Amino acid sequence: MNNELSKASTYNFERYIYMAFIDIKNLVFEYFRRDDEGNVEEMVEALSDISIDIEQGDFIAIVGKNGSGKSTLAKQINALLTPSEGAVIVDGMDTENEELRLSIRKTAGMVFQNPDNQIIGSMVEEDVAFGPENLGFSKEKIWNQVDVALNMAEIQEYRKNNPNNLSGGQKQRVAIAGVLAMEPKCIIFDESTAMLDPGSRKRILKTAKLLNKEKGITIIWITHHMNEVIEADKVFVMKQGKLVLQGTPKQIFEEENVIYDCGLMLPVLYQYIKFLSGQGLLSKEDVYDIESDEDLIDFLVNKYGINGTKTAKVGAVKADSKNNNDMDAIIQHRDYNPAEGLLLDNVSYIYNKGFAGEIKALNNVNLHIGNGEFVAVIGSTGSGKSTLMQHLNGLLFPDDGNVYYKGKDVADKDFPLKKLRQKVGLVFQYPEYQLFAETVEQDVAFGPLNMDISKVEANKRAYSAIEAVGLPDTIYDAAPLSLSGGQKRRVAIAGVLAMGPEYLVLDEPTAGLDPVSAKQLLDMLKHLQIEQKITIVMVSHSMEEVSEYADRIVFLKHGEVIIDGESSYVYSSDLLPKSYYSNLPLGVKILRRLKEAGVDVDISKHKKEDVFMELCGIA
Amino acid sequence: MKDITIGKYYSVDSLIHRLDPRVKLVVTLIYVISLLFMRNAYMYLVAAVVLMIYIKLSNVPIIYIVKGTKGIIVFLLFTVILQILTVKGADVLFKWKFISITRTGVYSGVFLFVRLILIIVGSSMMTYTTTPNELTDGLEKLLSWMKKLGVPVHEIAMIMSIALRFIPLLSSELDRIMKAQTARGIDFSEGNIFERLKKLLPIIIPLFVSAIRRSNELALAMDARCYHGGEGRTKMKPLQYSRRDYIAYIILLLYLVFLILLKKMLHLSVLSGV
Numbered sequence: 001m002n003n004e005l006s007k008a009s010t011y012n013f014e015r016y017i018y019m020a021f022i023d024i025k026n027l028v029f030e031y032f033r034r035d036d037e038g039n040v041e042e043m044v045e046a047l048s049d050i051s052i053d054i055e056q057g058d059f060i061a062i063v064g065k066n067g068s069g070k071s072t073l074a075k076q077i078n079a080l081l082t083p084s085e086g087a088v089i090v091d092g093m094d095t096e097n098e099e100l101r102l103s104i105r106k107t108a109g110m111v112f113q114n115p116d117n118q119i120i121g122s123m124v125e126e127d128v129a130f131g132p133e134n135l136g137f138s139k140e141k142i143w144n145q146v147d148v149a150l151n152m153a154e155i156q157e158y159r160k161n162n163p164n165n166l167s168g169g170q171k172q173r174v175a176i177a178g179v180l181a182m183e184p185k186c187i188i189f190d191e192s193t194a195m196l197d198p199g200s201r202k203r204i205l206k207t208a209k210l211l212n213k214e215k216g217i218t219i220i221w222i223t224h225h226m227n228e229v230i231e232a233d234k235v236f237v238m239k240q241g242k243l244v245l246q247g248t249p250k251q252i253f254e255e256e257n258v259i260y261d262c263g264l265m266l267p268v269l270y271q272y273i274k275f276l277s278g279q280g281l282l283s284k285e286d287v288y289d290i291e292s293d294e295d296l297i298d299f300l301v302n303k304y305g306i307n308g309t310k311t312a313k314v315g316a317v318k319a320d321s322k323n324n325n326d327m328d329a330i331i332q333h334r335d336y337n338p339a340e341g342l343l344l345d346n347v348s349y350i351y352n353k354g355f356a357g358e359i360k361a362l363n364n365v366n367l368h369i370g371n372g373e374f375v376a377v378i379g380s381t382g383s384g385k386s387t388l389m390q391h392l393n394g395l396l397f398p399d400d401g402n403v404y405y406k407g408k409d410v411a412d413k414d415f416p417l418k419k420l421r422q423k424v425g426l427v428f429q430y431p432e433y434q435l436f437a438e439t440v441e442q443d444v445a446f447g448p449l450n451m452d453i454s455k456v457e458a459n460k461r462a463y464s465a466i467e468a469v470g471l472p473d474t475i476y477d478a479a480p481l482s483l484s485g486g487q488k489r490r491v492a493i494a495g496v497l498a499m500g501p502e503y504l505v506l507d508e509p510t511a512g513l514d515p516v517s518a519k520q521l522l523d524m525l526k527h528l529q530i531e532q533k534i535t536i537v538m539v540s541h542s543m544e545e546v547s548e549y550a551d552r553i554v555f556l557k558h559g560e561v562i563i564d565g566e567s568s569y570v571y572s573s574d575l576l577p578k579s580y581y582s583n584l585p586l587g588v589k590i591l592r593r594l595k596e597a598g599v600d601v602d603i604s605k606h607k608k609e610d611v612f613m614e615l616c617g618i619a
Numbered sequence: 620m621k622d623i624t625i626g627k628y629y630s631v632d633s634l635i636h637r638l639d640p641r642v643k644l645v646v647t648l649i650y651v652i653s654l655l656f657m658r659n660a661y662m663y664l665v666a667a668v669v670l671m672i673y674i675k676l677s678n679v680p681i682i683y684i685v686k687g688t689k690g691i692i693v694f695l696l697f698t699v700i701l702q703i704l705t706v707k708g709a710d711v712l713f714k715w716k717f718i719s720i721t722r723t724g725v726y727s728g729v730f731l732f733v734r735l736i737l738i739i740v741g742s743s744m745m746t747y748t749t750t751p752n753e754l755t756d757g758l759e760k761l762l763s764w765m766k767k768l769g770v771p772v773h774e775i776a777m778i779m780s781i782a783l784r785f786i787p788l789l790s791s792e793l794d795r796i797m798k799a800q801t802a803r804g805i806d807f808s809e810g811n812i813f814e815r816l817k818k819l820l821p822i823i824i825p826l827f828v829s830a831i832r833r834s835n836e837l838a839l840a841m842d843a844r845c846y847h848g849g850e851g852r853t854k855m856k857p858l859q860y861s862r863r864d865y866i867a868y869i870i871l872l873l874y875l876v877f878l879i880l881l882k883k884m885l886h887l888s889v890l891s892g893v
Contacts, residue, residue, distance in 0.1 A: 078843055102845050110843040117833045118840035122628065122751045122784050129855035134845040142855045160630065164787050178844060395798050418804060426802040434799045436824035446821065450804030481828065499804060 019089065020053035021218060022077060022108075022186065026086035027051070029072060029241075046072045047241045049086070054220070056185065059212045061221045061229035061249075064238035065263030065514035066485045070222050073238070074190045077220065078108040091185060106135060108220075109179030113191040115171030124166075124174050125150065125159040131182040145181040152215070153177035153207065167381055169200025176207060186218035187211065193223065194512050197381055197541045198583075201228075224514040226259070227267035230291070237262055265515040268544055268586050268608075269293055275612050276300075281619055293586050297593050304618045305597030330575045332565030334368065339407035341370040341535075342392055342424070342503065346401035349387050349559075353399060361387040363559040364401070371502070374529050374536045376550035378543070384559040385539045389505050392537070393424035422451055425501030429508050431492035435480040440466065440491050443480055447499040458498075465498035466491075468532070470524050486517035490524075497528075504528065505537040510545065522549050547571070547585040547606040568604035587611030594618060627687070627787070629747045635677035636748045639864045640757030646871050647745045651738050653878055662881060663733050669874060670741055679747045684740060695735055703728035751783035753856070760858050773849030781837070789830060796825050 029047040032040045047069050054060050064070040075081040076088050079095040091107050093100040109131075112118045121127030125146055132142040150156040155173040163171055172192055179187055189208060193201040205228055211217045221232065229235050235252045237245035239262040245252055252259070253270045266274065273290060276282040282290075282299075290296050336343075349362040361384045369375060369392075379385050390396040391403050394410050394417045403410045405420055428434070437443035444465055448458035466475065469490040475483070480491055489509070496504065509525070510518035526549055528534045540546050546553060546567075553570045555563035563570055570576075571588050581589070591603045591614060601614045635643070650666075657663055674681060708723025746754065759776035766772050800821045801807075807818060 075839075080839055080842055102847065105843055105845050110840075112836065112840055112843075114833075114836055116788055117836035120781065120784070120837070120841060120844075122780070126750070126752050126855065130841075130846070131844040133853055133855060134847065136851045136853050138853065139855065139857060142853065146855065162628065162630065164784075182845065390798070393802060395801060418806065421802055421804055426799070428795060428799045428802075431799065433829055434796055434821075434825050436821045436828075447803040450806070495803060 019092065021056040021058075021091060022052070022054040023089040024050055024052040024054075024073075024076070024086070025089075027073075027076060027083050027088060028085035029076065029081060030084045045241055047076070050243050051086075052236060052243070052246075054186075054218060056218055057212070057216045058233045059209065059219045059221065059231070061223065061232040061235045062238060063223055063226065063229060063235060063262075063264060065224055065516065067240075068238040068262065069241040070238045071190050072241075074110070074188045074220065074222050077186075077188055078110050079104045080110075102135070106131075106182050107184060108186040108188060109182055109184040110188045110190055111172065111175045111179055111192040113194050115168045115175065115195065118175050119163045119171060119178075122162055123159075124155065124161050124163055124177075127163060127174060128159075128177045128181050131178055135182060142181075145183065146177075149177040149180035152180050152211065167200070168196050169203060172196065172200070172204055173207070176204075180211075184217065186220065188220040188222065190222050191224075193225070193228065198543075199380065201225075224264060226253075226264055226515070227269065230267055230269070237264070239263075260516070263514050263516040265519070269296060271608070272296060272586060272590070276615065279616060281615065293589070296586075297590055300590060300618075301593050301597045304594065304599055306599060328575050329561070330563045330565060330570060330573050331561070332569045336368045336370055338368075338404065341368055341406070343368045343404040343407075344388075344391065344398075344401070345404065347391060347398040347403060348400040349384075349391065349396060350399050351387075361559050362391070362398070365559070365561055367554065367561060367564065369503070369535060369537060371535055372529065372533050374526065374549060374551045375538070375554060376546040376552070377537060377539045377554045377556065378541070378546060379556035383556040385556055386507060387559075388556065389426060389507055389537070389539060392503070392505050393421050393426050395426070418451070422447075422499045423501055424503040424505060425496035425499055427493055427496050427504065427506040427509060429511060431496075432480075432485070432488035435488060435492060435495075438479060439477050440471075440480055440483075441476040443491060444494045444498050447495055451499065461498045461500065462494070465494040468497055468524075468528065469494045470520070486513055486521070489513065489517075489521065493521075497534075501534065503535045503537065507539045508541065509538060510540075510542070518545075525549070543583055543585045547588060548608060567606050571606045572602075572604035590615070627746070628750050629679045629683060631678045633676060633678035633748070634863070635673065635744075637863070638748075638867055639858055639860055640749050640753040641761050641858060642860075642864045642867045643745055643749055644754075644757050644761060646867065647742050649871060649875065650741050653875065654734050654737055654741070656882075657730075657734070657878075658882075659885060661885060662878060663730070663737070665878065665881065666737055667733070670737060670744075673744060674740075677744060677748050679744070684743070684747070687743065688736070688739060691739065695732060695739075698735070699728045699732045702731050751780045754783075755780040756854070756856070756858055773852075777849075785830075785833065788833075789826065792829055793822070793826055796822050
């Protein structure tokens with residue numbers, strides 16, 4: 001009797017010692033894929049033999065490309081899915097035990113990817129209260145929890161607002177507050193930043209780090225953006241349902257080939273570190289101290305700088321203390337033929353004209369887009385980018401000013417709008433959401449068929465468009481919705497290409513794609529520009545992307561064009577204000593700071609390879 | 620689509636906003652029913668004045684309401700014209716071929732117009748001043764006796780509040796899809812009725828796919844936040860009658876009594892030939 005008792009207590013003791021906060025043991029998750037009649041077609045192993053220990057208070061990152069199983073793994077942790085084999089134990093609770101499910105979900109909350117599809121309430125505070133209400137907290141406790149959560153997520157000033165009127169970043173804060181109100185020990189961010197602009201992305205990540213540091217909340221950060229995991233305690237890399245790498249960020253970044261093989265890319269910072277180390281410009285010890293972009297820049301300036309500005313803090317070349325808001329416009333003078341290309345002449349556009357809530361989306365915009373350019377349109381949310389795009393093919397018409405296509409006013413009664421829409425192809429954000437036909441072939445041929453040409457000709461165009469976007473001909477009969485995210489996006493772009501446009505206007509074409517798919521897509525656009533002489537106009541949030549691919553940059557702010565010029569002209573301009581500095585790509589920042597420190601570098605270089613070449617000469 | 624603001628919660632603080640949603644539901648219901656029994660201009664006048672006071676107290680700008688109603692005015696006018704043309708009386712004002720307009724017809728048309736406007740504005744005041752959550756809470760509580768009959772009142776209320784939240788989202792999504800397909804050369808203004816219906820497919824299908832995707836994700840998000848039906852669920856803002864709610868009920872009663880008296884009086888005055 002006595003013996004048995006002690007055995008039992010030893011067992012418990014061992015459990016207590018050896019069980020991590022989240023203990024995933026040999027987890028296998030399978031599901032059946034069924035055909036239209038419900039017969040099992042195949043069994044898919046979404047997760048195979050995964051074992052992970054996560055300690056309380058850790059900041060863990062799980063990375064992998066779309067379809068690698070990282071979100072499936074996340075859903076196992078809060079019992080939204082349960083193991084086919086193996087076990088998932090969260091804070092001592094087995095996820096297979098149905099009675100514990102609510103406690104598990106209270107312990108491990110989840111912030112999802114799409115900000116719109118996780119908000120239930122029609123007022124911010126009511127949505128935040130949804131969790132506590134489900135848990136049966138008393139009224140006083142709910143109010144208290146909601147107050148605390150709103151404060152922690154820094155969204156308290158919007159508590160009475162309708163979530164529909166908030167920006168994507170703000171909505172994600174509401175979602176975070178909704179989880180915090182349940183007093184979780186762990187929060188899983190399931191690609192919560194994928195649909196946000198870079199500024200909001202950084203802020204959400206910062207909030208997560210703060211919750212981790214100050215409240216000791218375990219964070220599980222799921223992403224395909226490697227630059228978000230630099231400061232994680234531990235990183236797990238997934239590929240096809242398997243765990244292929246795990247370790248500290250620095251250990252992971254050593255394995256560049258494996259990372260690339262998983263459809264991921266090194267953070268830009270580490271691409272530079274790797275190159276510089278390879279060139280002998282950085283020693284192993286130097287690398288050890290570099291944790292952020294600024295560390296690297298400061299290091300290079302201190303080591304290779306010549307004059308006394310070595311210690312100068314981050315700043316622009318021009319040493320002025322200008323107000324952030326009134327920067328001089330940087331407009332490069334360009335000669336153009338008004339009878340060619342697309343011309344926006346003093347275009348203004350106002351939403352809700354004459355009513356309360358009137359918004360001037362475009363204000364006296366002058367822009368000429370010639371043939372064969374690759375133009376990047378950048379600007380924050382609400383700067384008028386989407387409105388501008390819709391003016392280019394006659395979906396919107398200016399309230400003031402004119403839009404000319406080849407010298408003809410598109411607002412004229414006899415202007416052939418259908419022709420304009422054929423010549424200026426518009427690809428909206430997440431264009432795959434507009435796919436509708438049963439097969440890829442039918443969907444891509446939809447545009448051409450609307451142009452009153454024969455079916456044979458339409459199909460011919462569809463085939464060459466599918467080829468142009470780099471998809472195999474085996475895809476013709478596939479159902480669009482069964483394809484992967486990257487493929488769907490290509491099909492959608494092919495649908496516009498098939499109309500034979502001279503201009504291709506795209507709204508954030510890489511949003512939500514994993515890094516390798518994004519790069520392939522951008523390479524494809526560059527190819528279209530060079531080989532097929534199609535003018536590309538691309539709205540983008542990513543400065544790294546823009547610096548690598550665009551020949552010309554147009555920067556919109558509050559509906560006005562603030563910057564317009566060739567990339568090299570813009571990056572080397574000494575008018576760039578300080579407020580803009582943090583948005584610059586890392587390479588451009590490095591060159592500008594080195595130049596400031598008296599090093600002879602060409603600051604008009606902006607593509608990574610060119611910056612590398614410049615850096616070779618600094619020693 | 621975006622111009623239709625009717626029924627969209629108008630976020631300000633006011634006496635009406637603070638009323639218990641159950642009061643507002645009952646008031647709206649009784650008000651609409653009372654309109655159906657009105658037979659003459661005086662009573663409509665009373666109803667209109669009462670509504671104006673209600674709007675004034677609610678702090679919802681009248682211009683916002685007018686703007687919201689604008690979208691359906693065409694349907695209203697159509698109904699009214701139909702009424703004028705079909706109601707026949709002895710007193711013919713105008714005759715042309717088979718079309719004849721009578722004084723009775725015009726009166727009934729005008730009354731119908733006033734009645735419909737009052738019904739629409741009156742009932743939309745409900746949603747202007749009540750968040751969807753409050754509204755469904757109110758309904759859930761008012762109808763809670765039906766639970767005993769096996770009606771899933773909580774579930775219905777939850778479905779309603781989710782629908783109300785997602786309508787604006789889906790409406791802007793519809794807008795985006797239409798623009799995208801327009802950019803692909805679809806022209807909604809040409810072709811016969813069948814061809815036009817066929818053109819709706821590229822719009823309806825993506826919209827449905829998106830709605831299904833959204834509902835899947837929302838269901839997961841609700842699960843993740845421990846939703847498990849109405850059992851054991853508490854409320855952040857439990858409904859509780861306060862003094863102003865009782866006062867509102869009394870005013871509603873007075874309104875009814877006044878209307879009945881007015882009807883009696885008018886009836887008597889007609890009889891006595893005044």
